[in-house]
Amino acid sequence: MDSFIGIRFKKETAKRFQSFSRTYFKSHTEAMSTMLDFFFYNEISPKEKLGPTGRTIEAKLLKRINAVIAIMRDVEKTQTKPTVAMIQSLFETKEPTKKPLIVEKKYAEQKPKVSFQEKQNQNNEL
Template structure:
């Protein structure tokens, strides 16, 4: 069995440590060794601050939420602007290039007039034949 050594700790701190140790570990020695290993392995100091805790985040949640909403709205506005000015016009140009329209068979102007004259002649002939009867 290992020997024990005494350390001078203020009474309030010793009571806090004992309560913590009882709730999380089997012995005070195991609690102290685990805490020391934690700081050693993670290469951090117990005096360092890790940033905002859950409590401070909850207090500042309204400010953070407002800032996030503003940023999201700005991003949405930028995306819409890009769609209107760049994406949609470019897409329309590409679609018009790739659309394969069949050329319309246009009849010549002379042919069209000739057809009308031909139709008119045949109609008059029929009318004349009816008058004679």
């Protein structure tokens, strides 16, 4: 069995470490060893800040997602809906209105216009 050594800590720090150690580890020695290994293997100092926390990253992601949603809505309003409307109008089937053909006068059939017609009297024929 390994021997123990006493290290002096302030009372508040010792209580914080004991509660942390009991929560995550079986013994205080295992907790301290794991923390030291973490700093050694990751080559970081305990005094360094590791960067943004999960909450700040989440907040930034939500802002970016909201910005993307706003961009998509704008694209839908200004580009997609008008384009769909134009394409639908192209594919609608309407019978075109029949317009009379325009033919040059010399090729058009000229029918003589009759201004007066004689009435045939049925009494005269009998």
